[in-house]
Amino acid sequence: MSLHQYLDRSVFAQHAYLPHGWTENVRLHWNVAGDLSQIEENAAPLPGEPQAVLLLPGMTNLHSHAFQRAMAGMAEIAGNSQDSFWTWRDLMYRYALHITPEQIQAIAAQLYAECLRHGYTSVCEFHYLHRDPAGAMYANPAEMAQHVIAAASQTGIGMTMLPVLYSYADFNEKPLRDDQRRFATSVDDILLLVQKLETMRSPQLEVGAAPHSLRAASLTQIRDLIQTLPADRPLHIHIAEQMKEVNACIVANGRRPVELLLDSGLVDQRWCLVHATHLTPQEVRDMAASxxxxxxxxxxxxxxxxxxxxxxxxxxxxxxxxxxxxxxASYSPVEELRWLEYGQRLRLQGRNIATSAHQKQIGDFLWQAALQGGMQASGRAVGQLATACRADFVILDDTHPHLAGLPVQHVLNSWIFAGNDNLVRDVYVGGQQVVSNGRHCQQAQIQNVYLNCMRELRQL
Structure with missing residues (x-):
């Protein structure tokens, strides 16, 4: 390898966040495929080598409905009755009926560029907008999914694509409503989609599957899907998000959603249970043990x-x-983590909740734990600066007043809990720089296409 190639595939960091914590004078090397090939500690910078002061692994966004980016902020108007998740959902359904494949690509590209600029380097796309506006399957069943994947490829974000099994409107296999017609899929439909996407799998793209929820997919269907899906693929599901859902599950099945799913014996480390907001103490313990x-x-x-x-x-x-x-509603991992901690403080009327016996820094604990959970949920080698993992990393703006001159052990606390400025300067995914000085490399082009798309949608 020439010196030029060597420097093109390396970066020197005064402080890098390795699996054992902040480490001084680190050089990262990656191969042509974008995987980290060597981590040098106690290194010295080379002339002409890219350098950073504060470098850490990029975050996985483990649950995304990309098309909903286009309606963010548009549902904050009070209706004639008490508003809830269910009234918001009706608005989202009406919106989803009009989006074309080209529009979903424009929306997803805008979203993914924003996610990258704020420190996400990969995304798990929970994709259920499959059919055309009339409810017919496209000639290419993977049409919509491939446009979303194209947006990920354009922006450079890593992806786990999760085609969603969505067969019913509610428990007891209630038929889908007309405004759910674009979501309709059977187990065979999902397996066909996975097959269509198989040749696109790469270090940047994994393909799993997602039963939408126990409302929308039966346990029999979920079992059939798992038995046929390749054994190493990630599986995601919405569960126990709202008490109305929990109560309806009890009426239909005599058990709560998480209890019902865990009792099926289907859940293991491949699974991501999204939301799981309303759990009994026993469900909490059982879910953790799964x-x-x-x-x-x-x-x-x-x-x-x-x-x-x-x-x-x-x-x-x-x-x-x-x-x-x-x-x-946000595309910042900082905001997700900050409000995860603040929500617990408000609920318990205490402080410094997310911690462990081994990690007392709240910012460090949250970032480390979310990295590990995101890696597992994505089914991809991401989330840590270690050999054989993807060269996905974020460089913070060490000149910003929140970080300048700050002892390194306080950096994550300051980033997450002090102010709202975006402190991400540069972002690399698979060894390729996609954000420089806070701007995505295709930011202007992506934004122009998105704005044209939104002008069309807002005329509806």
Whole structure:
């Protein structure tokens, strides 16, 4: 390898956040495929080598509905009756009926560029907008999914694509409503989608599956899906987000949603249980023991009035969690983590909740735990600066007043809990720089296409 190639695939950091914590004078090397190949400690910078002061692993956004980015902020108008998740959902359904494949790509590209600029380097896309506006399957069944994947490729974000099984409107296999017609899929439809996407799998793209919820997919269907899906693929599901859902599950099945799913014997470490907001103490313990990841989406759960996840009890039971932006009321991992902690403080009227016997720095604990949960939920080698993992990392602006001259052990606390400026300067994914000085490399082009798309949608 020439010196030029060597420097093109390396970066020197005065402080890098390795699996054992902040480490001084680190050089990262990656190969042509974008995987980290060597981590040098006690290194010295080379002339002409890219350099950073504060470098840390990028975060996984473990739960995203990309098309909902286009309606962020548009549902904050009071209706004639008491507003809830369910009235918001009706508005979202009406909106979803009009989006074309080209529009979903424009919306997703805008979202992913924003996520990258704020420190996410990969996303798990919970994708259920499959059919055309009339409810017919496209000639290419993967049409919509491939446009979302194209947006990820354009922006450079890593992706886990999760085609969603969505067969019913409610428990007891209630038929889908007409405004749900674009979501309709059977087990065979999902397996066909996975097959269509198989050749696109790469170090940047994994393909799993997602039963939407126990309202929308039966346990029999979920079992059939798992038996046919390749054994190493991630599985995600919405569960216990709202008490109306919990109560309806009890009426239909005699058990609560998490209890019902865990009792099926299907849940293991491949699973991400998204939201899981309303749990009994026994469900908390059982969910932690299953090895599944809790997918916590704090800003969406706050926006929709879902409630608070019982984080302290879950952590005490050894539970794993990650974060997602879901409906994209926010696209900042800092905001998700900040409000995860603040929500617990408000609920318990205490401080410094997310901690462990080994990590007393709240920012460090949250970032480390969410990295690990996101890695597991994505099914990809991401979330840590270690050999064989993706060269996905974030460089912070060490000149910003929140960080300049700050002892390194306080950096994550300051980043997460002090102010609202975006402190991300540069972002690399798979060794490729996608954000420089706070701007995405295709920011202007992506934004122009998005604005044209939104002008069309707002005329509806």
């Amino acid at each position: 090895g599944a990841v809790a997918g916590i989406c704090t800003t969406t759960e706050g926006n929709l009035g879902d409630g608070f996840f019982d984080l302290p009890a879950y952590l005490a039971a050894g539970g794993r969690f990650g974060i997602g932006s879901d409906s994209h």
